[in-house]
Amino acid sequence: MVIVDDLHLVKDIVESCDYQRRHLFNAVIVALLSKAHAAGQRLAFSTDNAPPPLANRAHTWDICDFTPADYQAICSAYFDPAIARRLDFGEIHRFAPNLNAHQLRKASVWLSHELGADTARFIEYLTTHNLASNVEIEEVEPVDWNDLRGVDDVIEALEAKIALPLEDRVLAAELGLKPKRGVLLAGPPGTGKTTIGRALAHRLKSKFFLIDGTMIAGSANFYSSVNRVFEAAKRNAPAIVFIDDADVIFEGEHGERGLYRYLLTMLDGLESESAGRVCVMMTAMEASSLPAAILRSGRVELWLETRLPDEAARASIFRDKISCLPATIGAADVAVLAAASRGLTGADLKAAVEDGKLLFAHDKANGKQLKAPEQYFLAAIETIRRNRRTYTKKKRPQLTEALSIGFKAE
Template sequence: MDLRDLKGIDDLIASLEANVVLPLENDALAAELDLKPKRGILLAGPPGTGKTTVGRALAHRLKSKFFLVDGTFIAGTAGFYQGISQVFEAAKQNAPSIVFIDDTDVIFEDSEEYGLYRYLLTMLDGLESESAGRVCVIMTAMDVGSLPPALVRSGRIELWLETRLPDEEARAAILGEHLAKLAGPIGAADPGELAAQAEGLTGADLKRVVEDGKALFAYDKVRGFDLRPAEEYFLAAIGTVRANKRCYEEAVRRARERRKEPVETR
């Protein structure tokens, strides 16, 4: 997947092209204009809005110059410090390069992880040297409020990009791309009609809508039921996805409330 294949985030992609890709790919122009990639970039936005997909697209574009740290995997593990250190050292040795830290807020949501964030700050500050000046750190976060202020202050995070929910035009483009892959009558559904009923859904949600809709169509076809207009299957799937999102959001809310409850001591 290439950056330009991503739908509905044209401004974000243009900013990454100018501030990251161009300085890393065009050595001659970078030398002529003294261009350096931004030292720190934050991709912030709700789940499913394409933050990790952007990282994968960057990895495809830059190939061996991309180093991934998965916050959900490494947070709280005994090897965190060694793992982070090895990643940053490899990035400096292979500069120009990108260190992509996915789900950064997961690393810092627990107050007990204070030492981890201080260590990460040390790594970031180490990129100020001229020899490491062509290493860019891109972090993603769903809950920016979980990030320590010292991490997002000017100088460490030089560019703040927001991944937003797709608007109606972007939703239609995303749905159209998925529907185009379907053969037969189910693929003839009107993406514009579906997009108008899918406000508030993310790109990941829309992919799920298409998957669930075609499953409903297949069930009716196999059972010999009268087939409905294609749009009806996807509209039913939109309702199911919305219900699942409400359940997930409620579960997250309750989990956060439990974390805030004082621990009873005896």
């Protein structure tokens, strides 16, 4: 008998070439099976997904998903019995129901050296070691809800309808809570959509999966990468798939219709129980730039809108960023700045603060007479407005419209 281990890895290599080699892999498998059959030999394959020729011709056995008792059996091999008894494998299984034996062994070996290891620590380990997420959390700028101003209603909805059902496993199990299936986060550029994604990534850690423009630009196998993200999210359900700038992805050069149809199926919930617990959150500058079928069908269950910050929100953004600076510049009157920055986005305000600091530093370094601190920021605001006017004139009509809608919002 010949055993072929990890057949899916061979398939990945064959199919990840830059030029089309579709069906080549299946042709090789067919030839191999025929040869073995003629020679009276047996072949045993292990794979995560049987390619069609194997599924048709071979006997197949599925290895079922692990139960809490399986988790216990595997982990107990590495833990001191006293620690193993302390661990609530039902709870660990509820948190991450699709861990494989490698992951369980790794976690157990690591934690077996900690005398105080308990269920909470086990779950913390799973969370911080990115067992499933495709996001390197260390590389995501650390943000939390407090960094975002003027979007309290959005944050409240996200807390109640997404974060709570994902985080409070006991309450979620008791009440059968499910995070929303489809969420749309729409708003003008620079109003905090990606930042909300970053905050969620830090909050939900291994339960957070990201699809963004880099996947399209960076890979010849866009669909298989997207599919892999969804598969990983389903395995780690409940989980969230965050599709940043979905409007840009859909309108992509080649019109990513495959992704769009795939999403419809995902959101339809015709899939398994675990897929039902995957929340798909899309961001877009305007809801109307997403394919109509997604919006019409009721597949988006929660609509959230990020807006331009109002005067109070602008004042707190300035306060956050300026009051920590040395007094010569940090004493700037934020009320004046807030009043002068009507219509600017959160991103613009951040840029105004950075530019104002540079102008101040320039004067200081050149020994010039220093102005009142807010003057530097007001000059920066004026430059941003000027750039905005030139930029808006040159823009495609679609985008101009998005901006003007945003301006009217206040």
